[in-house]
Amino acid sequence: MNKILKISEQDNVGVALCNLKPGEPLKVSGKEVEVSGPINIKHKIALQDFSAGDIIIMYGVPVGEVVLPIGCGDALTTENIKHRAADYKYEGTTYNYNSPDITSLKNKTFMGYHRKDGQVGTANYWLFIPLVFCQNRNLKVLKEAFETELGYKQENPYKLQLRQMLSGDSDAAASSEVINEQVFKNVDGIKFLAHEGGCGGTRDDAQALVNLLAGYIKNPNVAGATVLSLGCQHAQMSLLEEALSELNPQKPVLYFEQQQFSSENEMLQEIVSKTYPELEKANRIERKPAGLDKLNIGLECGGSDGFSGITANPLIGYIADKITAAGGRAMLSEFPELCGVEQDLIDRCETKEMADKFINLMETYNTEAQMVGSGFDMNPSPGNIKDGLITDAIKSAGAATKAGRAPISGILDYTEYPVKSGLHLLCTPGNDVESTTGLAGSGANLILFSTGLGTPTGNPVCPVIKISSNSELPNKMLDIIDFDAGKLISEEASLESLSGELIDLIIEIASGNKETCAHKLGQDDFIPWKRGVSL
Structure with a gap:
């Protein structure tokens, strides 16, 4: 070695x-x-x-x-x-790219949920969405009712542990709570997107939140949504309706505004009575074969280490090249972690307009961060630094390898939805949850997430596949890693052989045949990004 x-x-x-x-x-x-x-x-x-x-x-x-x-x-x-990063500018150079051989992918398919707008989901969820934090308590009440009665509630092993400790009897009976069988076999779950926004911030914050929520409803893994509003907040129901009209998801969306009801009880009863029939309809949708061109993979990293940029990230980049070559989509997020590799990304943009948009988003973001006493150079965390990522440019150069080498087909601001196939750059912060939240809001139906230090991050509607950069982590944190890319070093495996194994795993998860570790842990992480201060 x-x-x-x-x-x-x-x-x-x-x-x-x-x-x-x-x-x-x-x-x-x-x-x-x-x-x-x-x-x-x-x-x-x-x-x-x-x-x-x-x-x-x-x-x-x-x-x-x-x-x-x-x-x-x-x-x-x-x-x-x-930290030191290279200067950059648009030079209009011709980018030469040799697409990878995808002969082995020609006949590969996954079993997905086909939507009316042509997208295909790797899962089938119903959403409950509050437009403002005032509805979070109502959301909690509905969550308890729907998850318990429809069989989505998971057993809590810590209740039994506490019961045994309280009684002093290690043989004390398990919780008397009955876990019901899942009623709707083709509805993978009912997800509740609680958040702390919608009012009290700026109007721009409210608009960004509404656009994000519209993207979640549009996401191919979603069958429809129940929306809760108070009525007087910044994030008005009309704003969501406008955002949805632009995205045209062609799905059922139910709206309920509390200030239009005589009591909370009246509203909640109507929500239950009108949502249940829609769940019955969603349950009639069945998985059918779909080509890999229907995949839209988010490219993410978190808890990175000194091996991330030489194992897991390049492997993800190779997968991204193959998926886009097959006609699918890939989205690279985390703009603070592109600091230092701007020139390469600019050179790969298909048009000057794309390059200009990317430059403007990067510079605006960095300037706003500097105005509050930060900047992209402060992005590496203590864990990153301890494991060898001692400047943002070192971290970025490795992080950017997740994008492979394909030309860039689109530049997306936060909450924008891609309209064509190929590789896209999506403006999000480097914060793991804020970034994965953004990827799902821009239509990712599956996320490839590299980690060297370990993180349980997941997403409510999008499977998050954790890929370890080293072979020690899967043995150290048994319940969070789905795939070991450290074999590129520990076993000197080839990139081609590992990419084949990872694509097979992607197909299994996209088909609903296998759960990700994050899903098993119930990691439904959802944090909308408030621009300006988060890196």
Whole structure:
């Protein structure tokens, strides 16, 4: 096994693939390098001598600037380098791209729910949506009723644990609560999108929330929705109706406004009586074969480590290239984690208008963050830094590999919905839940999520497949990882063979034959993004 990896020929640093000891001799690209001090796995080692002001290159792009002299064989740290990203501009260059061989995908299909607008869902959910936080209590009451009586409520093992502790009897009976059998076999779940918005913020916040909720109703994994409103809030029902008219989801949407009812009880009873028949209709929809061109995969990372950019993310990028080559869609989110690779993405945009839109979104976002004392350079978390991602540009260069190498077919602002196939860039923050929330709101019917440190993040309507960047994590956190991309290092598996295994898993999950770990844990994470301060 190699002990060090030089990602690109232009790079002047390498990645430690194992713990390196002082005095250990290494050979990289024909050059002898001696380790000068202990370097932890996943961290970066200098492949030359550096002086203050020199530029660190990884993935073939600038990722840092030297602030203290670094000797060949030394470790890169937050003390001796700082964030540095390359300048960028639209140059109108021709982008040459060799599409991957997708012969093996020609006859592959998944079993999905076909919608009237041509989309195909990997699941079939009914939504309960509040337009304002004032309806969250009503949402909670409805959640208890629908989940319990229709068989969607999961048994809580901690009730039994507490009962045994209270009684002092380890054989104490389990909860007397009866878990009903699922009534609607073709309705995968009823989801309740509680949130803290809709009023009290800016009108722009309310409009963004309404657009996001409209995107969730439009999502191919959704059969229809019940909408709850108070009546006087910023996020008016009329705004949602306007947003839906533009998206044209062609699904049943039921509206209830509390200030139009004489009592809360009257409204809740009417919600139950009118939603139940729609659930019966949704249950008549059955899974049917669909080609991989009907997949719209979100590309996400969270809890990243020093291996994310050399295993899980490139694997996801390879899958994205194959899915888009087959006629499907892929969406790369997390704009703060594209800092430093802008030029490559600009060069891949199909038109100048797309490139200009991307530049404007990036610069506006970064400027707003700087105005509140932050900026893209502050994106890496303590966990990222501890595991070798010590500048935002290092993190970004690895994160961007999730986009593969396909041309960019569209640039989407937050809550925008793609209108054609291919690779899209979607403006979201790097925050895991805010970003996955945005991906589902822009129509992702499945999300590929890489992680090196581990995170249980999920989504109410979209399966989230967790892909580990290292082979230790699946054994360490048994219940959150669906696929091990660390085999690219630990077993020296090929990208092609692992991509075949991952595509087979995607098809199984998209067909409803297998649950993701996040789904088993009940991770229905939903956080709308309030622009300006979240990275």
